[in-house]
Amino acid sequence: MTEPLSTVNSLINTSLLPVTWHNDAIRLLDQRYLPDTVNYHTLNTLEQVVDAIQTMQVRGAPAIGITAAYGVVLAARQRFQESNHNWKTEIQSDLTALAESRPTAVNLNWALNQMRNEICNVEGDPESILLDAAIQIHQSDQAANLAMADFGAELLAGSSAVLTHCNAGALATGGYGTALGVIRRSIDNGLQDIYATETRPWSQGARLTVWELQQDGIPSTLISDLAAGYLMQLGKIDWIVVGADRITANGDTANKIGTYALACLAKQHQVKFMVVAPTSTIDWDINNGQDIPIEQRTVAELLPDCYQNRESLVSAWNPVFDVTPADLIDAVVTEKGVVINPNHENMQQLRYNG
Numbered sequence: 001m002t003e004p005l006s007t008v009n010s011l012i013n014t015s016l017l018p019v020t021w022h023n024d025a026i027r028l029l030d031q032r033y034l035p036d037t038v039n040y041h042t043l044n045t046l047e048q049v050v051d052a053i054q055t056m057q058v059r060g061a062p063a064i065g066i067t068a069a070y071g072v073v074l075a076a077r078q079r080f081q082e083s084n085h086n087w088k089t090e091i092q093s094d095l096t097a098l099a100e101s102r103p104t105a106v107n108l109n110w111a112l113n114q115m116r117n118e119i120c121n122v123e124g125d126p127e128s129i130l131l132d133a134a135i136q137i138h139q140s141d142q143a144a145n146l147a148m149a150d151f152g153a154e155l156l157a158g159s160s161a162v163l164t165h166c167n168a169g170a171l172a173t174g175g176y177g178t179a180l181g182v183i184r185r186s187i188d189n190g191l192q193d194i195y196a197t198e199t200r201p202w203s204q205g206a207r208l209t210v211w212e213l214q215q216d217g218i219p220s221t222l223i224s225d226l227a228a229g230y231l232m233q234l235g236k237i238d239w240i241v242v243g244a245d246r247i248t249a250n251g252d253t254a255n256k257i258g259t260y261a262l263a264c265l266a267k268q269h270q271v272k273f274m275v276v277a278p279t280s281t282i283d284w285d286i287n288n289g290q291d292i293p294i295e296q297r298t299v300a301e302l303l304p305d306c307y308q309n310r311e312s313l314v315s316a317w318n319p320v321f322d323v324t325p326a327d328l329i330d331a332v333v334t335e336k337g338v339v340i341n342p343n344h345e346n347m348q349q350l351r352y353n354g
Contacts, residue, residue: 012142016170016212018063019070021135026070030057031171035211046075046094053101053108056202060172061245061281062141065111068098069134072115076126087126088119104254104295104321106246110280111137141174144278144335145181152182152241152276152333153189159238161193162186163228166256167208168243168276178243178276180212182333187218194220195237197228199256201301201318225258232269240266244277251326251342252289253277257319263328275324276333279350287344289323296320 020027026043032055033039041057043049049071052058058067075094079087095112102108118133119126156162162183169180177184183194194213199205206222213220223231231237240262246254253259253275266273286292299316300308307314332339336353339346 012175013170013216014175016215017175018058018060018171018173019067019138021070021073021131021138026067026074028052028058028067029171031059031208032057034171034207043071044074046071046078046097049074050097050101053098059204060167060243061105061107062173062178062278063171064102064105065107065280066134066138066141066174068101068108069111069115069137070131071098072112072119073127073130073134076119076130080126088122091119102295103293104245106283107278107280138174141278141280142176145173145176145178147335148178148276148278148333149176149181149185151335151338152179152274153185155272155274155331155333155338156182156186156191156239156241157189159186159191161195161237162191162239162241163195163197163223163231163237163262164209165197165205165240165242165259165262166199167204167212169209169212171208171212172243177212178278179241179274180209182241182274182276184216184218193236194218195228195231196220196222197225197258197262198222199258200225204256228262229265229269232265232271235269237266237269237271239272239274241274241276244275244281245321246286246292247275247277247282247332248286248288248292249282249284249347250288250344251329251332251339251347252292253324253326253329253332254289254292254294254321255324257322260322260324260328263324267328272330273324273328274331274333275329279334279336282334282347282350284351289325292321292323294319294321294323 018029028041030039079090169177196205196209210220244253244255297318302316326342332342
């Protein structure tokens with residue numbers, strides 16, 4: 001189930017595109033300063049791309065993968081200009097640097113593997129061929145987003161209220177959204193109340209999700225992370241809808257820290273839990289969530305300045321993601337279809353479907 005490109009272009013809000021290829025360079029929306037400042041950077045080198053991914057100028061697994069694919073184009077251009085016949089050897093270190101920039105988001109390695117396959121077949125100047133491949137990755141993600149929106153909206157039919165965590169919208173993808181794409185499409189089916197968690201410590205829900213919805217003229221309600229349980233206790237939520245950074249072969253899902261707690265609360269209060277992600281997010285080489293590498297970020301993101309010295313007795317623990325076991329997930333929605341009650345056997349239908 002895919003959308004034709006003409007339909008994709010008509011539904012994508014171009015003002016929300018986190019990354020584009022423009023004037024022979026990457027044009028990147030710096031998400032660190034939203035919603036107060038809309039600031040675009042022009043990236044011309046691999047080093048700039050790696051830094052943008054590491055410092056969360058771009059975030060969200062699909063958007064990271066797309067950015068990395070364009071980064072390969074920049075790296076190939078530079079390597080070909082510097083060492084013509086040896087560029088395929090020289091670029092290997094660049095691919096490694098990109099792969100290590102964010103370890104949990106499996107879309108990053110998926111996109112790099114697509115680009116590696118293209119590199120193997122290139123003869124002569126690689127830029128135009130690799131650029132075509134990167135653009136195809138980008139456009140395919142947009143089409144997949146719209147397919148997921150349709151599948152997910154079918155599940156939400158008849159529901160009046162949803163809660164989403166972090167940002168899994170246009171800013172995290174090629175331009176429409178995974179979880180937020182489902183929510184966007186469900187507005188036409190009677191969905192009325194959209195709640196977004198603040199999502200500490202980077203506040204992606206407060207800074208990005210509600211901002212996105214406002215750009216599309218969609219009302220939403222922002223809550224603190226710790227208010228979610230009370231909201232469910234009051235019977236205000238029908239579904240929790242989230243994205244994913246990595247899904248294992250049995251359906252265990254790594255997503256923004258706090259997702260696991262929401263899934264536990266959802267089970268307690270008989271609230272349905274949906275994960276929305278492209279099949280490129282599924283890591284078939286990992287059988288369960290215990291083997292997912294979880295990125296630890298700097299303690300400076302949590303600690304006030306007064307505690308950041310050698311004499312301080314206060315430290316911090318700052319995992320970016322947690323893992324939600326498959327038995328807490330009611331549905332995994334992808335562009336290839338929906339898996340209800342995911343487990344290793346049920347997930348296999350996605351592996352061999354198209």
